[in-house]
Amino acid sequence: MASPAGRPRSPRARDVRWRGALAVLEEMRREPGVTRAAVARRLGLSTGSATEITARLRDLRLLAETPVAAAGRGRPTTALTPHPDGPLVIAVDLRQEDWRCAVAPLDGRPEVAAAGTHHSRDPARVAGTVGRAVRDLHRRHGDRVVGVSVAIAATVRHGRVVQSSVLGWDAVDLAALAPDPRLPLLIGNDATLAGLAEARRGVAAGAATVLHITVEVGVGGTLVVDGRPVDGAGGAGGEFGHLPFGDPGLRCPCGARGCWDLEVDGRAIARHLGDPPPADPRSYAERVLARAPADPAARAAVGAAARGLAGGIAGLVNALDPAVVTLGGLAESLRAAAEPEFGRTLAGGLMRFRRADPPAVVAAALGRDGPLHGAVVTALDHVLTEAGLAAWAAHRSPA
Structure with missing residues (x-):
């Protein structure tokens, strides 16, 4: 869209429109099922602004609204939840003896969809097995998948595995876990991601x-x-x-x-x-x-x-x-x-x-699921940005 003077609108100006939307989505992520009225109070939004933002997010298949009765004498409101056709991230927990793959919507709640044990510690075989599971999930959910995040029992530097004492690996390339080269592949140490999850959600x-x-x-x-x-x-x-x-x-x-x-x-x-x-x-x-x-x-x-x-x-x-x-x-x-x-x-x-x-x-609080939750947190941090929302909207017609 051009400015009134005919010049292309700057990225900064284009991104302003996502700031309120991001704030609302972060509240839904922080407290799944939060009401629109509660979000409006926390963010200092007028009723009209909250209604307009949530309507736009609903049209873009980013959230859904379910009517709930307001407490006391207030107006009826809605509960905010991830849209059933909205973005998903795939999270992988790759441990010493086994692995799991989960899918999570924008509220950050992972649901394990595939799991297995290592029949071999050979890194190529492990990556091949887990990569097939990730590709199956990608085929199942299509372009709703916006990122893949991996928690691994290994030292990770610059987003790459450089050593895993417990798996007996040195430097290993896990690019096979990306089902599509256009999708971000985020790799992190499992203990770091578990700590992140406890600090953010635990x-x-x-x-x-x-x-x-x-x-x-x-x-x-x-x-x-x-x-x-x-x-x-x-x-x-x-x-x-x-x-x-x-x-x-x-x-x-x-x-x-x-x-x-x-x-x-x-x-x-x-x-x-x-x-x-x-x-x-x-x-x-x-x-x-x-x-x-x-x-x-x-x-x-x-x-x-x-x-x-x-x-x-x-x-x-x-x-x-x-x-x-x-x-x-x-x-x-x-x-x-x-x-x-x-x-x-x-x-x-x-x-x-x-x-x-x-x-x-x-x-x-999250037990052995901590790394999986942390991988989801990292993926959603990557997706829930002004650029991430703009990219999602660019390929979606209004619902």
Whole structure:
């Protein structure tokens, strides 16, 4: 559209019209099923403006409205939900032993649509298997799919996998997971994405600074500040498990010595029990945790791992000053199984001024689904922009 003087309208002028729409969609994303009246109050919109914006979003198949009765004596209003023909993102959770693919609309609620276990750790075979599942979902939903986001148990730098100690990979190209080269393919570390999800949608929602720690095979995590992970110059930050908090005599699969990873997971528990290194450290740790209440040797091994976990968390709290610490994966199970050891070690490792008012340490709310939720959050952050809405509208006639 040209300006009155005949000049093309600037991108800035074109994008202004999406700002109110984005604000409304963000409220729907933050609180699925929120009413139009509540959104208008939060955003300071007049009834007319809220009606006009939601009507335009409805015409573009971005949201749907369902009548609901207003509370008290107010006017009837509507609940805002994703449009049944609206945009979708595909999220992939690629773990040590298995994988899952989910589809999520604009409210960010993933629904798992395909899953499987790795019959081989060969990266080409894994990417081929998961890529076929993603392509099937893309064929099923067509041009409603606006992005693919992958959470993987690996170090990710500049959007590419550079190493995965747990999968035994070095640099791996996951381009096969993109069903269409025109779609964005976003790749992130699973622990980072789980922490992002807890800070945005989980137990730490609303906290300005969140430290997330998870134990699966090794330790992962992230620091989330104002809803964004602090992930370094190339995106590879947050590899807390490779801090030298452990025994320098032990060589980590990452290539370094003394990694914290080796002090807290199933490999550490096996060493304390005199068992050989387990093929699957996570399931081994779960079995030992289950028998620990009745087995003194298992209880002692779990206690040692819990002390290793708490000591490292204390160091990170001293360095990073979070408002909340969230524990995912086996981290919360270790704390619960050896609460006295964990609590004493954490308190003893804090700087003296922190002990009177330490940050809350809480169990993650999203559990093993955290990385999947985080992948959806990342994809929707990419899609719900002025440019993203304009691109969707450019290929849609009014509903």
